Amino acid sequence: MNFITNANEAIHGKSGVITISTGWLHADHNYLKNVICEEHLDEGDYVYLEVSDNGCGMDKKTIQKIFDPFFTTKFTGRGLGMSALHGIIRGHRGAIKIYSELGRGTTFKILLPASKHANASRYTDVKHEYNAWESGGGIALVVDDEEMIREMAGAMLRDMGFDILEAENGLEAVKLYPKHADNIRFVLLDMSMPKMDGEETFRELRKLNPKVCVILSSGYNEQEATQRFNGKGLAGFVQKPYLPDTLQETVKKSLE
Ligand SMILES: Nc1ncnc2c1ncn2[C@@H]1O[C@H](COP(=O)(O)OP(=O)(O)OP(=O)(O)O)[C@@H](O)[C@H]1O
Ligand SMILES: [Mg+2]
Structure with a gap:
């Protein structure tokens, strides 16, 4: 840049x-x-x-x-x-x-x-494993105010076998969630957003479904980002920027 x-x-x-x-x-x-x-x-x-x-x-x-x-x-x-x-x-x-x-x-x-290991093939292997594990499919709701992040996360999650819904802020996510609640497997939620930030969105989503599976995503480290969510049932955390296999591991663990 x-x-x-x-x-x-x-x-x-x-x-x-x-x-x-x-x-x-x-x-x-x-x-x-x-x-x-x-x-x-x-x-x-x-x-x-x-x-x-x-x-x-x-x-x-x-x-x-x-x-x-x-x-x-x-x-x-x-x-x-x-x-x-x-x-x-x-x-x-x-x-x-x-x-x-x-x-x-x-x-x-x-x-x-240059790496001596072909990264692309490593990713393909992981993808294959994941798809076999994840046959349930379902929707991942990606909530982030940055379009590029939504696109990248969407592409990674699509590769894992999920359908994608996007929301560009918490308000939009909270409106969208009830319409697809039965099929949404988890929400990938950005922390800092205009209109309604991650914390408030999380609270509102929990009102709609107390068991909602939310993975928080932030540029801050895990401790800083999740301290406000302590004991409130956050399913997972992934620090930005992340690679496909990091996101995949987090999704796997969070859905277990
Ligand atoms: N593409 C370029 N063409 C000409 N001079 C350049 C170029 N890139 C860097 N420089 C020179 O190097 C200096 C240092 O660049 P650097 O990016 O570190 O700081 P800056 O651009 O002045 O400030 P900032 O911290 O906002 O980036 C610049 O002030 C400029 O004199
Ligand atoms: Mg510069």
Whole structure:
């Protein structure tokens, strides 16, 4: 996100082009000589994310400082985006390559070591297991004010064999619930939403069905997010952002 924001700010009001690409590459010793990284990186397979813009570009001095916390050349900049990004990449034992020319544009390429295990097939295995276990089907009601989250959670749950209903806030969820109560297996409920937040929605749903199965989902950690629900019969918790198999494990446990 910060890459795109920076690219946009580098173009600064003019019309320009931002290109985003992803891919896989084999990095040999020579290639790895020209990347910025914290420690020695092994020759091998890497996946990359590349963001290019044809904005203002950077001089050598700026390039040297972009990862310093609070370094910014912008009037309202905080200078934290790149330093945070640097930390994330370091945490994954990855590297960054920067090409930039003043007045012409910039390309950032992030390299992350490619996993030797095929993740896609791992997920397929889990999915298969789950479908066999979950033959009852039914509806998952996904309540979240962010459309993208509803879509992603919906896709994951659909893969597990559920039908999906979506609500973009608690008020909508509480209206929708009684119409499908017999078929709703569980509710995946976001914590912070406008109109009616997770806590109030949970209370209202319990009035409609004291046994309602609710899985809370939040960016806060479990302890912070669930302390207000203690002893009130929450079926499960999943911390955002989650992967399909984490969500799947939580759903399984909650329905048991
Ligand atoms: N695509 C780019 N083109 C030109 N300069 C860039 C680009 N990306 C980063 N920079 C330079 O690096 C500096 C640091 O970037 P960083 O994202 O850390 O902070 P910021 O964008 O200034 O503030 P914020 O914390 O809001 O992201 C920028 O101020 C800018 O000078
Ligand atoms: Mg920035």
